[in-house]
Amino acid sequence: MGALGHFIEREGIATTQISLIREQTAAMKPPRALWVPFMLGRPFGAPDEPDFQRKVLRDLLMLLERPAGPVLEDFPEEAPAGTTSDADAAFACPVSFAKAVVDDGNPALALQREIAQLAPWYDLARKRRGRSTVGISGMRIEDAAAHAASYLDATPAAPPSGFTAGVALKRVCDDLKAYYYEAVAAQPGNLKAKDIERWFWHETTAARVFLAIQQVCLKSADKSLLPLGKISLVPRAVQHSLTEAGRKT
Amino acid sequence: MTRLSDLPEWERQHHLDKIRELPDFGKTPFVAGPPLKQRRVAIITTAGLHVRNDRPFDPGAADYRVIPGDTPPADLVMSHTSVNFDRSGFQEDVNVVFPLARLRELEAESVVGSVSDYHYAFMGAAPILALEPKARELAALLKKDGVDAVLLSPV
Numbered sequence: 001m002g003a004l005g006h007f008i009e010r011e012g013i014a015t016t017q018i019s020l021i022r023e024q025t026a027a028m029k030p031p032r033a034l035w036v037p038f039m040l041g042r043p044f045g046a047p048d049e050p051d052f053q054r055k056v057l058r059d060l061l062m063l064l065e066r067p068a069g070p071v072l073e074d075f076p077e078e079a080p081a082g083t084t085s086d087a088d089a090a091f092a093c094p095v096s097f098a099k100a101v102v103d104d105g106n107p108a109l110a111l112q113r114e115i116a117q118l119a120p121w122y123d124l125a126r127k128r129r130g131r132s133t134v135g136i137s138g139m140r141i142e143d144a145a146a147h148a149a150s151y152l153d154a155t156p157a158a159p160p161s162g163f164t165a166g167v168a169l170k171r172v173c174d175d176l177k178a179y180y181y182e183a184v185a186a187q188p189g190n191l192k193a194k195d196i197e198r199w200f201w202h203e204t205t206a207a208r209v210f211l212a213i214q215q216v217c218l219k220s221a222d223k224s225l226l227p228l229g230k231i232s233l234v235p236r237a238v239q240h241s242l243t244e245a246g247r248k249t
Numbered sequence: 250m251t252r253l254s255d256l257p258e259w260e261r262q263h264h265l266d267k268i269r270e271l272p273d274f275g276k277t278p279f280v281a282g283p284p285l286k287q288r289r290v291a292i293i294t295t296a297g298l299h300v301r302n303d304r305p306f307d308p309g310a311a312d313y314r315v316i317p318g319d320t321p322p323a324d325l326v327m328s329h330t331s332v333n334f335d336r337s338g339f340q341e342d343v344n345v346v347f348p349l350a351r352l353r354e355l356e357a358e359s360v361v362g363s364v365s366d367y368h369y370a371f372m373g374a375a376p377i378l379a380l381e382p383k384a385r386e387l388a389a390l391l392k393k394d395g396v397d398a399v400l401l402s403p404v
Binding site for chain 2 (some may be wrong): 001002003004005006007008009010011012013014015016017019020021022023024027028029030031037039040041042043044045046047048049050053054056057058059060064065067068069070104129130131132134135136156166167170171174177178181182185193196197227231232233234235236237240
């Protein structure tokens with residue numbers, strides 16, 4: 001982000017930017033930056049908090065009134081309460097998949113069942129929000145699931161014409177994850193970001209399929225799959241916790 | 250939340266390594282301008298946003314997508330390749346990442362002069378220096394739109 005500030009300002013247009021990682025911004029010295037103490041992915045603090053978002057935006061824009069730079073200021077407030085969760089808090093998803101979808105030895109079928117179980121909640125989320133972020137792959141969610149699960153077979157599904165296997169697989173996995181996240185967020189309990197992440201990675205068949213796909217990608221001769229094996233399928237935090245758990249066993 | 254001092258060691262180290270890899274940008278440019286209430290403002294995000302059915306970002310893409318100012322929020326999707334940031338906020342409310350509705354409110358309050366007709370998105374996982382040619386191209390387009398203030402937002 002700081003790089004864009006340099007590049008665009010050099011061309012004669014003033015810029016002001018949000019900083020999410022203060023140390024990186026301090027090192028890059030862009031013309032104007034407002035560091036905010038919010039989680040990555042939420043540069044304006046919290047969803048459905050228009051007053052707070054406006055406050056962040058106003059402070060960010062006010063940096064344009066400064067006579068000289070570089071400017072790096074700190075936004076003084078945390079994101080509104082209720083948008084983050086206690087990492088140690090117990091969380092139980094109202095829909096539990098553990099028995100229904102894993103024990104039959106058929107992950108593709110289990111994934112389809114899980115998707116069907118979540119469908120009413122996904123539909124509710126879509127209705128309430130008037131939108132969905134699912135759709136990057138261009139496939140129906142059931143087809144996206146089948147495409148992803150095929151990587152657990154000897155012969156994975158061919159990517160759509162014009163796409164590498166890696167790009168197609170990444171997009172179906174992103175769609176699946178978005179479907180799960182949006183669905184579970186509609187369920188009772190007002191789940192927070194970390195709750196949803198923990199639920200997805202620790203309680204769903206989809207995550208087990210993802211972790212299996214990751215191993216397939218790491219070993220594949222198709223180099224377009226390698227990024228999914230290394231960085232773009234399983235978050236660093238999840239990978240780290242799995243590695244730690246592996247050390248202890 | 251994202252204070253390096255608050256992060257676990259393995260995550261802190263990841264970000265510190267990225268700082269060590271940063272190129273030297275030289276002297277910081279600084280462009281003066283009119284008061285905020287007279288400025289025309291555009292948003293550039295690196296969240297990998299685009300209009301649904303526009304081409305998603307490919308891994309490592311350094312190009313941009315155009316987000317027309319009249320795009321309904323329901324038409325905005327995200328194809329950033331990173332899995333290391335929260336997406337649930339964006340799924341719930343576009344404005345936590347791309348605060349166009351908030352910017353329009355500040356325009357209505359005359360805090361800013363006007364809002365650009367076009368906004369832009371990059372995908373933040375691109376190599377930093379690879380962004381420069383497209384950023385220069387964008388600057389020329391922004392000038393044509395009369396933009397004299399750019400709000401940059403990461404994700």
